[in-house]
Amino acid sequence: MNQEMNLRLKKDLKKSSKNDRYLSWFMIIPALAVVAVLIVVPMIYSFSLSLTNMNLLKPASTQFIGFRNYIRLFQDEIFWRAFWNTILFMTLAVNVEFILGLFIAQLMFKVTRGQGVIRTAIMAPMMFAPVLVGFQFKWFFNDQVGLVNNLLYSLTGDYQIIPWLIHYPMNLLAILIAEIWMSTPFMVIIFLAGLVSLPTEPFEAASVDGASGWQQFRYITLPLISPFIYIAMVIRSLDLGRAYDLVRIMTGGGPANRSEMIWTYTHRLAITNNRFGMGTAMSFITVAVSFAFVIYLFRQLSKSLQEVY
């Protein structure tokens, strides 16, 4: 009898879990449909475009050419220069912004009066459009009448024309400085939010045990705010992977492609050169690189979450 009841119960459970599964799938259909329409379908369509020779001026003569665009790009010296410049730019910018952001956030955390005013002042660079920042820094680094060369002249008395935006890696450094100036406040705000949310007990206990300030920072603060760090780094990596405005304004990717980045090159290929198929192929490679960065950072994030909680 019991055995029969057990079997029935199991059967009912199986049936109801099957029903639940159907129901759950049914319930997420709208969300899936939205994702499909907004993300999956355009991605598939644009991937299919990357396998064609589509020219913006001759859309009617578009032909399927397989992976020829990808093969050409991998053989293209400028593409590889743009690729490595982008990787270098992302890596340096994210890390410098992280260090500076953490340092400034720590200082601001210690401020007891006027934190609101300082916070607003720190946020100011974020309020400028990247295009304006680009023009501003292009002017700073102008070799003839720029602020930097004139400042160096005032300090040293030696009038040297340093062409900041011409020679590699100085031009990349100039763009990097503009980017760091503009985006470090983002890191500061995120880290400050992290610092404010930390419990005070571990620090009190560490002080009682005689831990130094550095030890408290290294072994308590840093691990506890690591989720904030990784989130900020993911967002910034995605932003930097799309670096375009600043580069376009400050150097245009040049001269002689010396400061070329993936998006400046993509724009040139897809829009100004009308080679939409080739440009789309390049965009897909960029997306793949950004995915790699994000996956790596999310893995680090989940590791740190496991350690902290």
Add this chain to the structure above:
Amino acid sequence: MKRLLFVGMVLLLVLSTSTVFGFELGRFDGTTIKACFIGGGDYEKIYEKFIPEFEELTGAKVEIVYKGNGFDIDKKMKIDFAAGTVDYDVCWDHTSFFSQYLDFLEPLEGYFTQEELSDFSQKVLQYCQKDGHLWQIPRHGDVSTLHYRTDLLNDPENKKAFQEKYGKELKVPETWDEFKEIALFLSKPPEIYGTQFAGKEEALSGRFWDILMSHGGKIIDENYKPTFNSPEGIKVATMLRDLYQAGAMPPGMVNFLWDDVAGTFANGNIAMYTEWYGWYSYFQNPEASKVAGKFDISRQPKGDAGIHGGWAGAHCFSVTKSSKNKEAAVAFIKFITSYEPQLFEAQIGYIPVRNSVFETLIQEAEKSTDPLIKKRFEIMQIQINEDFTPPPIVAEWIPISNVLYPKLQAIMLGDVEVEEGLNQAAKEVELIMEEAGYYD
């Protein structure tokens, strides 16, 4: 008598509502002409003043559906044409860009009489045509001219030193060889550089082409094969490299665009260079410019082929092939490119493309206390009628330029030898033309 006068006045009124400056515009009551125009700053003044007049004269309504700078419009139109989403009858066009849009434009030769076109610079009109059709009507033009510092070229010490060094008089260069010689001579960096050019994008490849053309060279030949790596091309690229490497050009020049070169000249750092007319009031403003009253202009130097360089372009209007109001759109173009609007634009600084407007401007300039004003209009008219030459009229000009200018920069910076750099660019251009179907 009173009745006759009344009838006469009514007749005059009716005529005046359909005819302007001798052109029959027609009535288009109830028609809305949609337009995609260049916008910003002084470009829009003509719309504000003349669109209401046109609407009153013809009964049509003009609705501007998009305004942007030339490059934004170029992008928009290419995407609209490709996607079939064109919703405008009249569009901005340009002598450098129009050949990209031919499949989507209405040929205009059937809508204009010879008489209607006779006042325009025939040289400009020549560059509004391709494959035997007239695709656009010019609104105003621009042409590059030589700007030079009179205080440096007329300086007795400079003259004496030049005479001693070269055995000839220091004067405004008439050939590119003289230009190079004088630029090298006048350079005293970092205070004075002999010359400069805008050093990137189409600004550089266009200048290369400008000088190449005056030497008798071409970017592409009749079979659409790249020919800029010819001896003429090598000579031009060598000149650019030599001037840059010798310090006769600012080191940052390869990152300069139009506003940068104008700023450097106004700052007093440049002895001479080729520039557009549009900066004149800025250069002559003593509050903004250190060269106010210290410069003059002349036609660009000649090349080995005896041709004056004259890189030029003209803003134009076209009618879209998909327009359902072609007659009304053409009427609008006739009106907006007629004498009065061109004179109005010329008076706010643009270069007209009608000879009758030049004549009025030169007459008015005779009253000016600034002698350069009259000289400027006279040289301008000669250049618009004789030197006006836009870059190659092929849809692939901008892609070609995008291949060419980084190589020219690499040559100037010494990253690659002159011939090798041009050969590499030629190979890439050949690939572009092949992909575009020119060799099928």
